[in-house]
Amino acid sequence: MTKDEVRRELLARRRERPDDDRWRDAAALAAALPGVLDELGADPQRPVCLHVPVRREPGAAPDGAVPVLDAAVALGRHVLLPVTVGEAPLDWAVFGGRADLVPGPHGLLEPGGARRGPAAIGEATVVVVPALAATAAGVRLGRGGGHYDRSLPLASPTTLLVALVGDDELVAELPAEPHDVLVHAVWRPTAGLLRTGAPGTP
Ligand SMILES: Nc1nc2c(c(=O)[nH]1)N(C=O)[C@@H](CNc1ccc(C(=O)N[C@@H](CCC(=O)O)C(=O)O)cc1)CN2
Ligand SMILES: Nc1ncnc2c1ncn2[C@@H]1O[C@H](COP(=O)(O)OP(=O)(O)OP(=O)(O)O)[C@@H](O)[C@H]1O
Numbered sequence: 001m002t003k004d005e006v007r008r009e010l011l012a013r014r015r016e017r018p019d020d021d022r023w024r025d026a027a028a029l030a031a032a033l034p035g036v037l038d039e040l041g042a043d044p045q046r047p048v049c050l051h052v053p054v055r056r057e058p059g060a061a062p063d064g065a066v067p068v069l070d071a072a073v074a075l076g077r078h079v080l081l082p083v084t085v086g087e088a089p090l091d092w093a094v095f096g097g098r099a100d101l102v103p104g105p106h107g108l109l110e111p112g113g114a115r116r117g118p119a120a121i122g123e124a125t126v127v128v129v130p131a132l133a134a135t136a137a138g139v140r141l142g143r144g145g146g147h148y149d150r151s152l153p154l155a156s157p158t159t160l161l162v163a164l165v166g167d168d169e170l171v172a173e174l175p176a177e178p179h180d181v182l183v184h185a186v187w188r189p190t191a192g193l194l195r196t197g198a199p200g201t202p
Contacts, residue, residue, distance in 0.1 A: 024190070033068055040193070049079075082151075090150070093112075096111070129161055138198035141175075149181060158200075166189065
């Protein structure tokens with residue numbers, strides 16, 4: 001199957017996901033965040049890159065709340081969120097709370113504050129990357145914009161890349177291309193964290 005065919009199947013499955021599961025996933029991710037950061041050995045002095053889930057991505061409750069972002073702030077973490085700028089690598093800005101978020105492209109919510117530039121991802125200790133699915137070897141499939149593919153090469157060699165997928169989105173195989181950057185771990189709401197063994201995995 002092509003990447004687009006696999007995306008269509010995965011998006012169709014997400015649309016079927018009952019609201020109850022989405023509430024549960026959003027709460028489970030927030031509850032798991034401190035343990036996940038510990039398990040990864042995330043440096044408390046360095047920022048964490050998260051994202052505001054869009055549509056049926058795991059992390060957003062059906063009412064739009066994103067408890068995992070609030071949990072990160074409550075832990076005293078410095079949180080960076082992506083700002084999508086055309087075909088360029090993602091820009092980054094600090095998450096200061098829900099009131100900061102403004103509408104962006106593709107129905108996204110983005111931080112409205114000062115942009116730190118695409119290289120800010122290089123300061124992050126952990127980058128949680130949205131994905132439609134991932135494999136145990138660390139291959140991830142995104143929405144096809146190539147935004148994270150262009151940004152992840154700007155992360156530091158010590159940055160841990162974590163794909164965030166639903167519990168049923170760890171799959172045996174995905175089509176991969178040479179530009180696809182492998183992630184070090186796959187995080188699922190209920191199933192937790194799986195290290196992939198990609199180079200640089202802790
Ligand atoms: N939460 C989140 N933030 C993100 C991404 C992401 O996948 N998820 N991106 C990842 O690179 C970048 C933005 N790129 C995106 C590209 C397409 C769609 C999207 O929802 N597309 C619809 C098609 C309709 C449309 O484009 O409006 C879809 O796939 O159903 C979302 C984000 C940066 N921020
Ligand atoms: N490092 C890169 N530099 C320039 N273009 C790139 C790079 N990586 C990917 N692209 C382009 O981006 C497009 C989408 O790539 P791909 O299908 O792998 O996206 P994705 O990983 O699913 O999406 P995303 O990274 O946004 O979540 C392709 O046309 C690809 O050629």
